[in-house]
Amino acid sequence: MPHRVIISVCLLLALMACGLGGCASSPARYRPPWTGNPIADGLHAVTNAPAKDRVLWQMITAKSALFQKKYDLAKNLLDDALLSIENRYGKDKEARKSRKLFQDESDKFFLGEPYERVMAYYYRGILYWMEGQPDNARACFRSAQLQDSDSENNDYRNDYVLMDYLDGLASLKLRASADSNYMRATNVARIAIPPPYQPADNVLVFADYGKGPTKYASGAYGEQLRFKEGRSSALEIKITSGNALLHLGPYDDLSFQANTRGGRVMDHVLANQAVFKSTTDAAGDVALMSGMVLAHGRNTQEVGLGLVAAGLVSKMFSAAATPDADTRDWDNLPQYLTFGTLSLPPGNHVMTLEYLDDSGSVIPSLTRTENIQVNPAPKDTVLYFSDTKD
């Protein structure tokens, strides 16, 4: 009889533990139906994915739209995403809930890590410049740099070379001074120092290449957010148009930027949750083991049963705690960002892009030709190239 009672209590609590544990786990991450068209899939996701993931899909789809030269679509998506990013101040019920013990971090609205927010502003800045609004482009580059201002280590704050460099070039185009911008850009340069400004150049070439960083969860319970380095087979881009030649090397590396952000407040929250999960799990094990032993004794049966129950409750709480780091990421970002300028007469031109590997050899599969139209003065012609197709 006592054995049957023990078994029924254990069964009951174990099932409750399973139930609680099951409810604590988040629903599977939304995946759009894959049609092979990244824009169609992305737009489907923007509409149908959970609201908390909307900004993520807007960012991913905007990048695809940029690659396909659907600039109006990219503009609309980025504007909407940036509105969410800019208005993130104040109380946020979902964000507050995501810090709770039994809630996933990924339950909060996705606004991206700083390097992702930087890229949203950066791309919007390019689009503003394309529209002939260098001052709004400059505003975006400034906001982009600002997103990188809360790195744990001072050395890595506001250290995007291109954001300062482009801020300065836009200022020069608007007949303002750019000395301090150029100085800051060269001071933070780690890969290459950008050339002095050529404000008379009328063709601005923005390019990015390689596969950017990806997020993964590390630690015993996946509570640590980590970034896997991106990769790029190309190290340099050679651009020719008639007699004009432009060599573009990387100025900013997104993997470096992702990895130098340092600790987040959320890391401490998740670390505490991991400690809770591990402690309650261990305590549950001890209580269960001891309880089972004691429950067999005629005089200690009640104490044993109590311990078994306490152990199961402890295991239940352990199972329900979700310290998993949020690994949703903008997965079509590039590894390297680069920029250069050319002077070309107004009219139609053919431009050839060759991507060179680290030995300086052309990677034939990436070579391509673009037909461009250079605007008459004073409007600059802004070009954007990427080797990321998805």
Add this chain to the structure above:
Amino acid sequence: MMTRISFQTAAVLVLLVFISGCASGVRNPSGVPVTEMQADERGFVAGTGIESQDLVSVTDKMARSLVNTPEITDFPGTPRIALDPVINNTRFPIQQDIFLTRIRTLLNSRTRGKMRFLARERMDALRNERDMKRSGEFTSTSDPNIQEFKGADFFLTGKLDGQTTRTSAGTSDYVLYSFQLIDARTSEIIWEDFSELKKQGLEDASYR
């Protein structure tokens, strides 16, 4: 008998736990109904950037200040004013015409002809109309060959400057809105006024 009852109770309890557990899962957000607000009202969706209430307060102040400028009130005849786009030197993208458009409409609606604004952004359509009249394709009530497009006596323009501080806790944005009326003949700044706003925002710890 006891065993059967205890198993039945256990089964019922487990069922209850599952049902209650599933009920406390993800809830569909009920959303916020559309709320109509005044343009000068601070909404429940707010950032540290340039918002409609700033636009309204700044342009109201500028229009009041500009209309009382002696160079305007004492101008012989009606002064003609052209708008030169505002320069954005902040970190916030703006719609560049919106400040001057609001100042112009305020002045046009409230001063009733005390000053005239020139529709320079419509020049392509205006030239086209004039050319059609000159070619005889369109009728004209006056001689289309006479040059009647007015030159500007003044330029109304402005500049937005910003200063941002950001720490791990949040962001503070200061924006200085300055507007000028420039004499087109002498390049003198005959009127200038400013407005300044500072906003701070604290991010939820989950995003820091």
